[in-house]
Amino acid sequence: MRSEAKKQRHKQLINLIDSHPLMTDKEIATTLQVSLGTVRLDRVTLSIPEVRERTRSMAEQATSRLKSMRLEEVIGDLVGLEPNKGALSVLFATRNTAFRHTDFVGDYYIYAQAASLAIATIDKEMVVVGSARLKYNRPAYIGEKILARSKVGVHKGNKYVVSVRSTVENREIFVGRFVVVSKDSIDKKSMEAKKC
Amino acid sequence: MRSEAKKQRHKQLINLIDSHPLMTDKEIATTLQVSLGTVRLDRVTLSIPEVRERTRSMAEQATSRLKSMRLEEVIGDLVGLEPNKGALSVLFATRNTAFRHTDFVGDYYIYAQAASLAIATIDKEMVVVGSARLKYNRPAYIGEKILARSKVGVHKGNKYVVSVRSTVENREIFVGRFVVVSKDSIDKKSMEAKKC
DNA sequence: TCAGTTGTTAAGACCTACTACTAATGTTTA
DNA sequence: TAAACATTAGTAGTAGGTCTTAACAACTGA
Numbered sequence: 001m002r003s004e005a006k007k008q009r010h011k012q013l014i015n016l017i018d019s020h021p022l023m024t025d026k027e028i029a030t031t032l033q034v035s036l037g038t039v040r041l042d043r044v045t046l047s048i049p050e051v052r053e054r055t056r057s058m059a060e061q062a063t064s065r066l067k068s069m070r071l072e073e074v075i076g077d078l079v080g081l082e083p084n085k086g087a088l089s090v091l092f093a094t095r096n097t098a099f100r101h102t103d104f105v106g107d108y109y110i111y112a113q114a115a116s117l118a119i120a121t122i123d124k125e126m127v128v129v130g131s132a133r134l135k136y137n138r139p140a141y142i143g144e145k146i147l148a149r150s151k152v153g154v155h156k157g158n159k160y161v162v163s164v165r166s167t168v169e170n171r172e173i174f175v176g177r178f179v180v181v182s183k184d185s186i187d188k189k190s191m192e193a194k195k196c
Numbered sequence: 197m198r199s200e201a202k203k204q205r206h207k208q209l210i211n212l213i214d215s216h217p218l219m220t221d222k223e224i225a226t227t228l229q230v231s232l233g234t235v236r237l238d239r240v241t242l243s244i245p246e247v248r249e250r251t252r253s254m255a256e257q258a259t260s261r262l263k264s265m266r267l268e269e270v271i272g273d274l275v276g277l278e279p280n281k282g283a284l285s286v287l288f289a290t291r292n293t294a295f296r297h298t299d300f301v302g303d304y305y306i307y308a309q310a311a312s313l314a315i316a317t318i319d320k321e322m323v324v325v326g327s328a329r330l331k332y333n334r335p336a337y338i339g340e341k342i343l344a345r346s347k348v349g350v351h352k353g354n355k356y357v358v359s360v361r362s363t364v365e366n367r368e369i370f371v372g373r374f375v376v377v378s379k380d381s382i383d384k385k386s387m388e389a390k391k392c
Numbered sequence: 393t394c395a396g397t398t399g400t401t402a403a404g405a406c407c408t409a410c411t412a413c414t415a416a417t418g419t420t421t422a
Numbered sequence: 423t424a425a426a427c428a429t430t431a432g433t434a435g436t437a438g439g440t441c442t443t444a445a446c447a448a449c450t451g452a
Contacts, residue, residue, distance in 0.1 A: 006399070022255060024438065035401050040439085050439055052248060052408095059218060059251045062258035075304070099324075107325040108271070108308035115304055128295075128335065129303040135327040202428075220409065231430050236411080246410055248437090 076113040083123035104139040118162040118178040126183030272309040279319035287342040300335040314358040314374040322379030
């Protein structure tokens with residue numbers, strides 16, 4: 001049967017375009033050893049768009065990905081904030097936040113959410129983490145919703161102690177005590193460093 | 197002077213293409229209220245490639261970005277490893293690892309490198325961070341090369357104490373003590389949890 | 393075996409979004 | 423006012439397609 005060859009060619013075409021999406025019909029035709037017309041016919045029947053369209057959509061995706069990366073920079077969504085008192089953030093664990101190829105969340109995502117929240121809680125221009133103590137109690141899995149709650153403790157000068165508890169459905173998965181520092185004191189520190 | 201208007205238009209063009217890289221010359225012409233020819237002339241003088249070229253390069257970048265993201269999952273490059281003794285990793289701080297819109301590295305990237313290294317140092321199947329103590333001494337800036345060195349301390353059963361020191365050109369920017377746990381004991385823990 | 397169906401290729405007109413060039417018309421400013 | 427610059431219009435040519443028609447080969451059922 002001739003259509004067997006056709007089916008196989010269709011598979012090849014799909015694989016080829018999947019792995020090399022920026023190939024033109026001409027290039028595809030030469031690599032698959034068929035005519036230009038056949039490639040185009042096949043593309044139409046398989047409803048695969050032309051190179052330029054494929055390229056364009058990839059570029060579009062790339063921009064949206066970049067934007068979402070920017071958003072994820074503030075790791076988790078800040079859903080509640082009482083400046084210098086406490087705050088609340090939610091992180092939806094997706095495959096992106098997984099540890100290697102497992103289905104549980106990498107510890108540094110949990111850390112990132114907690115540390116970001118601790119920083120966001122303090123209402124100053126430039127705030128960074130100075131030191132921290134962390135404890136991971138249970139793993140979190142992809143598909144779960146991680147809730148982080150921060151509470152500001154004592155503060156001396158530009159140093160604030162911020163405690164963060166992260167939970168999944170009321171089960172505590174993480175506790176951290178962050179000492180965060182607002183920027184003036186960093187400058188002081190670097191000044192001191194220069195003095196020495 | 198007419199060339200003032202030209203300069204301004206050039207600025208507008210650059211901004212426009214920067215924010216909307218998928219615009220065609222025609223669209224640009226209508227939004228900037230000039231002729232098609234002018235847009236093309238300007239593009240040539242500013243050596244900005246055509247839409248299709250811009251789109252294509254974005255799509256290409258996107259694929260390489262995806263690949264590098266996968267690689268970055270192991271945060272930093274492991275450049276030396278003595279299993280269960282110590283290891284060395286390098287992280288090149290780029291704009292991607294910056295904290296918000298500043299030019300210094302977010303603390304969670306430094307953490308991620310250190311924690312990943314601590315885990316990689318222990319030669320077991322499933323290893324996770326149990327608890328940690330961190331200290332950030334100085335900020336790291338984009339363009340710098342962060343070197344993290346791990347050293348395994350005492351270990352009891354499935355718990356290992358791993359110390360990590362991160363430096364930029366021999367200046368210490370971070371020190372951390374991680375207690376990492378190999379997977380068997382997590383199972384035990386969850387078993388215990390079920391018992392309770 | 394022969395008409396009908398299906399698969400493949402070729403050919404032509406058209407499209408978009410350009411490049412590269414020329415020519416004409418403004419607009420300054422020395 | 424003339425030379426110099428800025429802008430626009432227009433033409434020919436390109437890549438990488440679409441969409442349609444036509445021709446021919448190969449297989450299939452009656």
